[in-house]
Amino acid sequence: MTAFPTDHVAPAEVLTGPAPLAPVEPAPLRSPAEEARTIVANGKLAALATASEDGAPWASLVIYAPLEDGSPVLCLSTLAEHGRNVVRDPRASLVIGQADVIGDPLDSGRVTLAGELVEVEGDELEAAKAAYKRAAPASGLYGNFPDFTYYVLRIDRVRWVGGYGRMDSADPGQYRAAAPDPSAPGADYAIRHLNEDHADALLQMAQQLGGYPDATKAKAVRIDRLGLDLRVTTPRGTSETRLAFAEPATAPGDLRVATVELAKRARGAS
């Protein structure tokens, strides 16, 4: 790795935009482990990388279901190349993308998990089958064919990418111990609703709380249990700012409460 540069060689403002003109209250972020658990908990489609007979990588599409600790269960057939690859070499990796991506897909969340696929046996098998059937109802039909095997990925490595310039690795233990963001199922709706019906409130938040008094437009781009990310247009260029919620959201419906509070605070400060 030392042969490679460690950062993009470009002026910082190309990637980050103009700096805020007023102080901004520090806003906590979800940990990389929580980011990863959240994406994994809210998806069911993944791409699987396995090693072919000659060691060359092989990419395929799979459905997965996460167990309680975020370990994904797969159900693979030896009629498919990935199923035969795994019998020979259990090393595998999954990439799981955020559902419902709007805009540039490289500016959206995804997680790579890597480790070994281990056949699920004994007491674990019924729980794994039940979890898998919720994600893939048709597996009730094919899951018991003799060419299919249920596997769980024993995770060695977790790499989260949230979008341009937002990425980090997580320790596998931290990943298993973290919980998915409970507000996540409400995030897409909240973003759409804020942008469609509350553009004025978003602009006031950017001007009064976000450090951009010169903002002329503000758009909600991400929301999570801890805060709201705005993309801010100013005469100096486009930037992003994050606003902390007064209280963390603990359910999808809390996102409304938290953003109403932000709007009130911004109005009060103006």
Added chain:
Amino acid sequence: MTAFPTDHVAPAEVLTGPAPLAPVEPAPLRSPAEEARTIVANGKLAALATASEDGAPWASLVIYAPLEDGSPVLCLSTLAEHGRNVVRDPRASLVIGQADVIGDPLDSGRVTLAGELVEVEGDELEAAKAAYKRAAPASGLYGNFPDFTYYVLRIDRVRWVGGYGRMDSADPGQYRAAAPDPSAPGADYAIRHLNEDHADALLQMAQQLGGYPDATKAKAVRIDRLGLDLRVTTPRGTSETRLAFAEPATAPGDLRVATVELAKRARGAS
């Protein structure tokens, strides 16, 4: 591979449904090479499988752009693991899924391409950059950073999966020589429109042309330049049937002409 069974061990009707009761005109299918080219031409998001330093598979998300012959161009940074992997071992595989999947994602189309990633150089580079920028506009910004390299996948293997029980491999030469289905950009709209506004016509097609005079319901599930696939409900169970178009569609708008002709023929036969 000989150690593995070569087909699912299950009663055929579980997967295929009841047989037709009347003769059906044979309906041509797109070749596996055309199926693969069509999926690749209409997507831009792929999962990339590369080999990590220890040879373990690594899955990541990428944007690709196909060249004229269907070979995908990638733009990878050595700041990302996949970019470093490829410098060490150029063997790679992409899986590309059909856009806009409705219903069970394993019953939808995807293609695995495998081969070697070769750096694009000389005359090819400008064409590759231009194609890539159409798929990933932001690459105009980052594509020239020194940590990014443009690659083209030199394809050794092509595996197409169309859904349950629909899959085949294609020879790389056939893949490069095939053309994407020119009607494909109109397929999603045609399927939705047929199911929402022409359920009666679909039922008549299934009964009069599709070999299921006992059909009680028919739903359009796939459409391509050569024909229309219907899912048919009968008192004997659910099955699928394919209806050949009188003339192949050569543009998205031709799908309307072709299905109107099918509806007329079905009406005339009743």
